[in-house]
Amino acid sequence: MKNLLIKDFRLAMHPTVFLFWLLSAMLLIPNYPYYVVLFYSSLSLFFVCLGGRENRDIEFSLMLPVRKRDAVRARICFAVISQAVQLIVAVPFAALRQAMSVGGNQVGMDANIAFFGFALLLFGIFNLQFFTSYYRAPEKVGRTFAASSVILFAVIAVFETLTHTLPFFRLRLDTPDPAFLPEKLAVLAIGLAAYVLLTFIACRISEKRFESLDI
Amino acid sequence: MSVLSIKDLCKSYGEFQLQDVSFEVQRGEIMGFIGRNGAGKTTTLKALLNLVHPDSGEVRFFGMDFRENELGIKNRIGFVSGGADFYPRKKLRSISAVTKSFYPTWNEAEYRRLLALFALDEGKTPAQLSAGMKLKYSLALALSHGAELLILDEPTSGLDPVSRDELLEIFLRLAREGVSILFSTHITSDLDKCADRITYIREGRIVCSEDTDSFKSRYRLVQLTEAEAKELQPYLIGQGITRGGITALMTPSDTERLGIPSQSTDIDTVITHWEKEGKA
Structure with a gap:
């Protein structure tokens, strides 16, 4: 699987993966729905899979001495690394945003510790929906991503609505760090656990679906 | 092996x-x-x-x-x-x-x-x-x-x-x-x-x-007139029309027995006539 992962970085990686990592800097925008940054990250994964279809990546990979499930694991592992980099790059910008004396984010959730918990949950949901659908019909990756985007924005809408309406979100989670640190750390831990679980399930289902697929 | x-x-x-x-x-x-x-x-x-x-x-x-x-x-x-x-x-x-x-x-x-x-x-x-x-x-x-x-x-x-x-x-x-x-x-x-x-x-x-x-040696290629083809119909495999008349395959034993002049075949000839015959 290690070689397939290297193959993904050397051949399959679309330039937007790198460029969209840099969009983590959007957390510096004083008032902005920061979850949109996560959409760009997901968009870059779509470009990788779309490019794979145009470059016959699946056919190329399966001619190599690998199992079909290895190809799935490597691609999801690539996504995990990309998403991790996206969030790691975002951390200093989130810290900088907090240090700016312009007040909290008026549009949506602050770029704080809880935000990263929700971001992980969002990525987990994306992985589950996108990859399980992609590996059922890789040639229909456009349709798959359209469905994933609808779900992604629906979840973002729910998160942002809760931020404005639910007192626990508004008064405790949507606050500058380190206020309400235990609650925010709990959200981060739950987000991380959900991400790991959802991505693991995504991997298992995708492997099964891809294994039964006629290429 | x-x-x-x-x-x-x-x-x-x-x-x-x-x-x-x-x-x-x-x-x-x-x-x-x-x-x-x-x-x-x-x-x-x-x-x-x-x-x-x-x-x-x-x-x-x-x-x-x-x-x-x-x-x-x-x-x-x-x-x-x-x-x-x-x-x-x-x-x-x-x-x-x-x-x-x-x-x-x-x-x-x-x-x-x-x-x-x-x-x-x-x-x-x-x-x-x-x-x-x-x-x-x-x-x-x-x-x-x-x-x-x-x-x-x-x-x-x-x-x-x-x-x-x-x-x-x-x-x-x-x-x-x-x-x-x-x-x-x-x-x-x-x-x-x-x-x-x-x-x-x-x-x-x-x-x-x-x-x-x-x-290739399963069959021989024969070139016939339409009248000959009609007469030899039961022995012919995959009749095709050419400028010179009719071509078809015959088994070597049939061509020998019936004294029909024939040529050796290549794969293309055998496959084309087989496909025509639809009985391969």
């Missing part, structure tokens, strides 16, 4: 069915896998590597079951489907660097030798290569990891006659070195030049799998 053995392979695709496909490829043998477009050649080749899941049947490479020994077997074979059409904008150097990392048996010196032999420039991309050069690049990749069996899907399609001839000579050289080659084609003249054996598939069924010479 056969390097590839397929037994009773079946696959249903809606209206198309691959039925009880069985044949064997021996070491150092060139096997031509022929049939019309849509006869089931590509489906069969993909089913060998489990890219298409057979409903039933057995596929053994080097005496081993494919599903149980997938990695080991893939290390010993090369599968080329339509030339190097993957990553057309990446340099060959990058594609090769990735490919070699998968093969513990990769022979860099052999790879360099093949690049020089095929006049391949690693600085080029597949998009900059002609169909023939793409195929040579695919062959170079397959042979550099010491593939003992090459499975090639329609390798000569889209090649000009000179490139085709060049490729067939490469096949013959490889076979002399002990490499087995299974290649599908609908260009039967390729087989006359290099195939030791042919396997003929028609509408998802194997019609025959035998030595090329014995295949």
